[in-house]
Amino acid sequence: DAKTTQPTSMDCAEGRAANLPCNHSTISGNEYVYWYRQIHSQGPQYIIHGLKNNETNEMASLIITEDRKSSTLILPHATLRDTAVYYCIVRAGSGGGADGLTFGKGTHLIIQP
Amino acid sequence: EAGVTQSPTHLIKTRGQQATLRCSPISGHTSVYWYQQALGLGLQFLLWYDEGEERNRGNFPPRFSGRQFPNYSSELNVNALELEDSALYLCASSPGLAGAFQETQYFGPGTRLLVL
Numbered sequence: 111d112a113k114t115t116q117p118t119s120m121d122c123a124e125g126r127a128a129n130l131p132c133n134h135s136t137i138s139g140n141e142y143v144y145w146y147r148q149i150h151s152q153g154p155q156y157i158i159h160g161l162k163n164n165e166t167n168e169m170a171s172l173i174i175t176e177d178r179k180s181s182t183l184i185l186p187h188a189t190l191r192d193t194a195v196y197y198c199i200v201r202a203g204s205g206g207g208a209d210g211l212t213f214g215k216g217t218h219l220i221i222q223p
Numbered sequence: 224e225a226g227v228t229q230s231p232t233h234l235i236k237t238r239g240q241q242a243t244l245r246c247s248p249i250s251g252h253t254s255v256y257w258y259q260q261a262l263g264l265g266l267q268f269l270l271w272y273d274e275g276e277e278r279n280r281g282n283f284p285p286r287f288s289g290r291q292f293p294n295y296s297s298e299l300n301v302n303a304l305e306l307e308d309s310a311l312y313l314c315a316s317s318p319g320l321a322g323a324f325q326e327t328q329y330f331g332p333g334t335r336l337l338v339l
Contacts, residue, residue, distance in 0.1 A: 144326050153227075153313050153330030154266070201326050210256065210268020210281055211326065 114198045119218040128185040130217050132198030135179040140202045143174060145183045146213070147194040154197070154213070157183065193221045225250065227316050227331035235337045236304050244299040244334045248316030254278075255297040256317070256328055257289060261310040269312075272297055273319050304338045311335050 115133040122128040134143065144159040158165055158172045160181075165172045171184040185192055197216040228247045236242050248255050257269040268281035272291035280287075286302040295316075301308055311333045317325035 142326065151311075151333075153315070153333050154328075156327050156329065159327065199326070210258065210271065210279070211266070211328065212268075213266040215265060 114200055114214060116196075116198055116214070116217045118215065119220065121220050121222055122185075122188050124190060124221050124223050125187055128188040128192065128219055128221070130183040130185075130196050130198075130219060131180065132183070133180045134198070134200045137178050137200050138202070141200050142202070143172065143181045144199040144201065144211075145170070145172065146197045146199065146211075147192075147219075148197070148216070149191075149194040157196075188219075188221045190221050190223060192219065194219060227314055227329055229312075229314050229331040229334050231334060232332070233335045233337070235339065237339050238304055238306060240304050240338075242301045242304060242308075242336055244301075244312050244314075244336070246297045246299070246314030246316075246331060248295050248297070248314075249329055251318065252316035252329070253295050253319030254317045254325060255291055255295065256315040257297070257299050258313040258315065259283075259310045260313060260333075261307070266313065270299070271324065278324070301336075306338050309336060309338045 142159050142161050145157040146154040148154045158170050160172045174181045195216040195218050197213045230245045254273040256271050258266040260266045270280050270289050271278045275291050289299040291297045313333045315328035315330040317328045
């Protein structure tokens with residue numbers, strides 16, 4: 111799996127858009143970018159994933175650069191409940207490997223009131 | 224739709240004892256994954272079950288074992304508990320697609336195991 115680099119922590123004001131970057135310069139052509147988050151003392155929550163096109167769902171948007179070496183997760187209107195650790199994971203799609211998801215240290219996003 | 228459930232929520236054991244943790248996947252999901260999250264550390268992959276069979280395991284000693292039942296629920300057993308086994312144990316499920324590992328997983332709230 112490609113290595114990812116994320117900032118250790120970020121602050122964002124409530125109601126503003128939170129933009130969380132992830133670098134994955136060694137990503138392979140068949141690898142997807144997945145985002146999860148973990149609110150304190152809870153299990154991780156799947157957010158979104160994408161291959162090369164930008165993706166949007168009810169939780170967030172995922173912007174992947176044209177060269178696919180980096181991506182940004184966007185929470186359009188952050189609320190206090192979005193305070194969590196956000197993990198960017200790069201993996202091949204289904205069947206790409208059976209050794210479990212690798213969660214790095216992620217970005218601790220703190221939403222300020 | 225009910226999410227992934229785990230029991231118990233908390234478990235306290237002493238060194239050398241055995242612990243049994245249980246997981247019920249989302250209805251219709253056939254794959255169950257187990258992860259360990261020790262304090263201050265990231266999630267470590269433990270085991271993956273699909274259709275009743277163990278498909279893969281992470282870098283953990285054999286005293287970590289489990290099984291998946293015909294109704295797709297799963298059990299994680301940890302024998303000869305050690306202090307460093309204290310952690311949050313997370314279970315996740317996904318639809319099984321031809322036995323392939325699924326990156327989109329739905330996690331339960333976890334069981335917090337404390338070994339004294």
